[in-house]
Amino acid sequence: MTLVLPQPTTPGAFSAALGKVGEFTRQQPLGAVSFVIIFVMMFAGIFCELVAPYDPLTIDFAAILAPPSIDHWCGTDAYGRDIFSRLIYGSRTALVIGFTSSFVGSSLGATLGIASAYFGGRIDSWIQRFMDVLLAFPLIVLALVVVAALRSFVVGGVDMNLILAIAIPIIPRVARVVRAAALGVRVMPYVDAARAAGYSNSRIIFRHMAPNVVAPYLIMLTAFIAQAILAEASLSFLGLGVVEPKAAWGLMLSGNAADFYREAPWMILFPGAAISLAVFAFNLFGDALRDYLDPRFKV
């Protein structure tokens, strides 16, 4: 584990951070490119209201299926809604669900992984058995089972069932990797020292062990954002995720979007490209991060 996090309190932190970025860019040019894509996406997702030229929900029957033009960069859909604006709002949906579910899943997974490694013995084997059980489900299958179990569960306009459905399958996958890393940390003398000093288990786990498994955690987190975005798109495409008229990329491909492939191919080309680009960027960034942080590490 060779991770050195930038220390914001030290003077010259900014230039140090800049130096890190420069180093990363030199070592991982593809990673840097993907980071730019992610940055643009995040910017668009956060500032939808400022970036999007149109409201994503407003129906305009005068502009049904308009081809891409200066007014509508990516054309319009069957309701005359601006596709470019819907893509931008869709990036918010994708990022919120992708990031939240990956964060929840990875964090729970990491906690379980560290706890498993730290306690060892019976607790370890129970947790591992449970993770084995969860691992026996393909990601999308487990997500669908969770959707079937929770049905609709919307809090404040955010589909909690969707986030949980995607987060739960991530847990065992992260837990496994983090446990392996944490096993290496557990035998370090300072953990024994902390134990001898009588620190509580949770303190040792979170203060002493967690920082040392940050690298695999971050790598898994980014990699699973990609998976989560893909899963959200798939579920929405199946009609079991985000629902019209909300803007979401997978949803834009569902229903009768393909009916218009002749008159309005932009209706299926752009949303599909957006999903691919986002997943591509997070995958590539995850790869680059892995190579940069820990070249020996394997997912």
Add this chain to the structure above:
Amino acid sequence: MRLKLGLLITAALAWGLGSAQAQTPKKGGELVYAITAETPNYDCAGSETFATLHFASPFYSTLLQFDLSKFPAVKGDLAKSWTVAPDLMTYTFKLNEGVKFHDGTPFTSADIKATYDRMRNPPQGVISPRKATFADIDTIDTPDANTVIFKMKAVNASMLEHFASPWNCVYSAKDIAADPNAPRTKINGTGPFIFVEHVKGSHVSGKRNPDYFRKGLPYLDSFKGVFTLQAAAMLNALQGGQVMAEFRGVSPAERDRLKAALGDKLRVEESSWTLNLLVAFNTEKKPFDDVRVRKALLMAIDRWGGSQGLSKISTLRSVGGVIRPGSPSATAEADLVKLPGFSKDIKKSREEAKKLLKEAGQENLKFVLWNRNLAMPYTPGGVFLVDQWRQIGVEVEHKQSDTAPYLAALNAGNYDVAIDFSNLFMDDSTLALAKYLSRDRSPQNLSRSIDRELDKLYDDHIRERDPAKRKALVQAFEKRLFEQGYQEPLLWWHRIVLTHKTVMGWKMSPSHNLGQDLAEVWLNQ
């Protein structure tokens, strides 16, 4: 008994029939068509979805049928002839002789009695949505094997049309006696085709019934109904020639796509449709128990503008009241625009709507709109409504779910506002109005409203035999309904059926539930 005077059949339809009748039918071949939903079971009498009829109609006969060339006139199917007493209290049917079920059992009047008894008095565990329709029947007598007499408790001016309903598949008395739910899982009819197989998730197929009682029919050797659950898959299959027809109906955009792709190989038939989407409020839930809130929401909908736009991209088209626009007893446009929610001055209407909401203290109203997750036309309907209500500052969450959980929630009253639908097979007002009666009288009334005034208007109209007075009563009913705003049609559907030109003898009608026995369909190959 010409209460329904006839019906506007579009030029396209008339033309389609004309050309189809010009040639002598050829025998043989297999018709392959798409069905966009898969029926959960085979019992037409227990079903309310076209999926069952497009699947099972070719295997069954009914007592009467609608004559689609002269819709809404009826003609005999299993009945050879019939007489109706002048007081409309007795219906006597003479049945065709020598008819056999597919398992070889001879068909008699007892089978008719058993079929209708099962519908009007369903035994334990049998589902019969048409129980109320036949509640006016007092007794069913079978003086001999080929005669059936229905005696009524009360006049129902539309009874003959109900005997022609496509849902009343005639089952064998023997099968029903053995297991009242047998028709759910077993097919044994007297229809033109014999059941071959149902491959779950894939298709249903049938072969020619050599003993079919209408001589010389059917023309086809066999048929195959392929399930294409995704609209895109159905359209692709039609375009690629894997299926020759889809009989429910497609949207204008889909029509245009296939026309461009297939040119003159494709036949397009269009008609208005006996189907509408309804906006229904759960009147037991706050604040939808307040008539001002309901009215405000209805007044915010720009039906006339929506009709223009939605008709380009969906199967929704005509603005209308409770009776299908264009049919004889429908409310004229001049009267319609005076009713709440139908104004052509949408700006003014929305101002009033906002005022009403303010009065009711519901300026920041938020609610969930329940909808079915069917691409056409439910999704466009929902997307449109959400946008309409946003324009008076109401925030709506659109919730789409599969038909079964959707209907279950609506039937149990677990919803705020919903897109409901009224699926009729004819323009008859007794059928069309039944949905809006008080909840205790009509289980189909999902708004759960109780309104004795509406019930009285309905009862008066059902016994009224003078067409003009009857129409006036229907309009009074409509006015009362819309002013109370329990439920109100959003838009009526428009039916477009695409068939390859090789498919002949199939007849277009305003209902996708009718005319699916395929007896007279043939292939021009």
Add this chain to the structure above:
Amino acid sequence: MLRYTIRRVLLTIPTLLGVAVLVFFMLRIVPGDVIEVKLRADGGNVSQEVVDAERKRFGLDKPLVNQFADWMVGMAKLDFGTSMWTERPVIEEISLRLQLSLQVAIMATLIAVFIAIPLGTTAALFRDTWLDYAVRIITIGGLSIPSFWFGMLIMLSLLALFNWLPPITFTPIYVDPIANLTQLIWPALAVGYRYCAVVARMIRSSLLEVLNEDYIRTARAKGVFEKLVVSRHALRNALLPAITVIGLEFTFLIGGLVVTEQVFNLNGIGQLFVQSVSRNDFMLIQGMVMLIAAFYVFVNLAIDLLYAVFDPRIRYS
């Protein structure tokens, strides 16, 4: 080896049992009766007696634990229960569709492996050259492009270019191989792309690892020709992890098929799964989850045993 095999086989039991417990109780966390949903949806005013009778018929009036026990006992006798929607045995519903999905999965695997081996090897041999970058981009593309979108593009391209589409109903390969293959090759391609990408990446990275070992480094110094010769040995050594990935990804193909079958209107396990979820047909969902999980567990078992054959240390650890 025998002892290890027995121990490893016994270990699959708690996993499968855990899957059964998890899926059974998870589906029942949120109250809501499937029977009621179904009857109410059938229309009409359903009386409480009818609902109760129907519940009894499906054994849903018993306590959850008893229902679970019934299900487990049934499964031990290979009876997976009855679909709540179609009222047919779950096993019948599944077996009808399994053939199609399995065939697509196998075809996808073949396509993926045949393309992945040359791709992955090239990338490793020419590490950090433009070839490597090209392969990395192609493979990352495979991980990024949703298979359902790729499938849509395939279908629409066929339509637009040839005005032709594959057959719509399934014909078993022994009945009519041409009709069968023309229908299934396209979905196999759509899901195979991702599969191929995963395997190619695995081959690249494990090859690189082997190539870094001393004997290869020596060979490398001698020139490209030797490098190639040795890399054939290297490839053999790199194959074990690749086989692992191939095996594991095979079970995950079922996941990919869940979505892609919708696009191609295929009557497979995936489409059935989505339908069961939207209909809340718990028995069918459970049955399919058990099937998929069992598949995963046994593939894992096979991989572990394979490792044990090659690497004796594992047997005694």
